[in-house]
Amino acid sequence: MTAADFRTYRAEEVISFRKTGEEFGGLSNMAPGFPIRIAGVSLRTSEALYQACRFPHMPEVQRIIVSEISPMTAKMRSKPYRKDSREDWDDLRVPIMKWCLRVKLAQNWVKFGDLLLRTGDKPIVEDSRKDNFWGAIKDNHGEFHGRNVLGRLLMELREKLKNDPDTLKQVAPIKLREFTLLGEDIPLVTADLTKPAAQPISSKTGDTLQLWATR
Numbered sequence: 001m002t003a004a005d006f007r008t009y010r011a012e013e014v015i016s017f018r019k020t021g022e023e024f025g026g027l028s029n030m031a032p033g034f035p036i037r038i039a040g041v042s043l044r045t046s047e048a049l050y051q052a053c054r055f056p057h058m059p060e061v062q063r064i065i066v067s068e069i070s071p072m073t074a075k076m077r078s079k080p081y082r083k084d085s086r087e088d089w090d091d092l093r094v095p096i097m098k099w100c101l102r103v104k105l106a107q108n109w110v111k112f113g114d115l116l117l118r119t120g121d122k123p124i125v126e127d128s129r130k131d132n133f134w135g136a137i138k139d140n141h142g143e144f145h146g147r148n149v150l151g152r153l154l155m156e157l158r159e160k161l162k163n164d165p166d167t168l169k170q171v172a173p174i175k176l177r178e179f180t181l182l183g184e185d186i187p188l189v190t191a192d193l194t195k196p197a198a199q200p201i202s203s204k205t206g207d208t209l210q211l212w213a214t215r
């Protein structure tokens with residue numbers, strides 16, 4: 001990343017999120033209510049999935065992370081082992097985050113898809129106190145500064161969801177030497193069909209723009 005990767009956003013022009021209980025808090029990887037199931041393993045949040053991806057070679061550490069109820073604690077539990085993260089982690093963390101977000105969407109198609117589409121065409125920013133890599137930090141003049149990589153991945157996903165939704169209903173594993181969860185190869189992830197399938201439509205119902213119809 002170079003200085004050119006830094007972005008500046010005016011706070012009043014963006015959709016930002018910090019706490020998971022806020023209107024757009026579901027965009028955070030820490031948000032509960034977007035469960036994931038991969039190869040028989042249940043994960044409560046995309047944060048737990050992302051952190052577990054550090055340790056394909058240490059399934060016992062993955063188990064500690066995915067067993068935590070709180071996503072923040074799951075992240076904290078990874079900290080003592082971070083130096084043992086897969087050796088190519090720094091090169092892979094962005095594509096792995098992109099994959100985690102796609103899995104979150106595929107398995108929470110209506111709820112997460114609707115939230116993404118409700119951001120419209122606005123920039124999405126993770127409002128962070130100190131992380132200007134995944135998020136951006138607000139200054140005293142109402143501007144966010146940072147790389148905002150999570151926000152940019154969410155915007156990219158939103159545009160794909162608008163323009164090419166069918167390609168998001170299945171998520172292929174990343175082609176890596178080791179891409180495993182609790183000792184098993186991570187398989188193709190498919191949309192959760194136990195939840196109603198959704199079709200994007202654009203008709204107005206009353207005051208609200210209805211973005212999804214379920215069948």
Ligand SMILES: Nc1nc(O)c(N)c(N[C@@H]2O[C@H](COP(=O)(O)O)[C@@H](O)[C@H]2O)n1
Pocket residue numbers: 018028029030047050126131134150
């Ligand atoms: N510590 C912390 N608190 C929050 O409320 C956060 N949203 C985050 N950011 C998230 O942490 C993940 C990245 O973790 P690494 O630092 O790369 O291990 C990512 O999901 C951020 O959005 N952190």
